[in-house]
Amino acid sequence: MIRRAVPEDVSAITAMIYELAEHQRARDKCTVTDDQIDDALFGPQPSTFAHVATNDDDRVVGIAVWFRNFSTWDGTHGIYLEDLFVSPSERGSGHGKALLATLAKECVDNGYTRLSWSVVNWNKPSIAFYESLDAHPQDEWTTYRLTGDPLGRLASEVS
Template identity: 35%
Template sequence: MNDVTISKAKREEAPIILEFIKGLAKYERMRKYVKASVEDIERNIFDMNRAEVIFLRRDEKPIGFAVYFYKFSTFLARPTLHLEDFFVSDEERGKGYGKMVLKYLAKTALENHCLRFEWDCLEWNKPSIRFYENLGAKPLRGWIPFRMDGEELKKFAQED
């Protein structure tokens, strides 16, 4: 792992970010839902700073990526670092990079005065769930994620 580093993605690497997004979507069996473009990534990540992207690199070549952003807890009046997505190329899995990236993000959370570090995991992804629990992470019980999108979002936003 000595030859593997973590660094922030650069704007000119937006096409690489998109390729990792597609790889993640394939792994999660959700490829048909990817609508992102290089322009979307440039605008929302690099121009509007809505998220951060880091690359896991071997000899400067990206072999994985993570996307994260900050949420805010009103009860604590402090931020939470939320890991949106994390993906490592197939041939690089099982080498300890998941723990390496999570430790990096945990340190980033503390450096930014976060009291929490959170992420989501698909219910069917039992190996990842076991991995996270072995690290000491606990699943949140009692919370049900909700989403409004597409036509429902547009219709709701336009209601009087």
């Protein structure tokens, strides 16, 4: 079953984010807290949204954490999928596809023109899964990121 996340899901979502970080060989870089997830999803100004996949026992076994983006070329919003993760023991049960289908429906229902996400290059099973859905890599684009000291240095140039 796929449903919108509710406040009672926050701890499960946070735990799955840490599982994802472990899977992506970056556990040491993950520092998010339940309070941060709760504020992002359910605070006074939610900036992020989530859907969860549950098993027959109503236990959260998958997450899709996303936010709206905007295309200046299309003049409309889209969805950027920040995290898609299904517990290893539940993979192959259709939860990942159901989460993506739910986000695709969210796009269609709201007139959004894009559903986008990133995947690490070494994650061949996920890449094969995405391509089986007829998703296409945007390999003509390179993602850049500023964090930590470089971010602070650039910010300090503004008076």
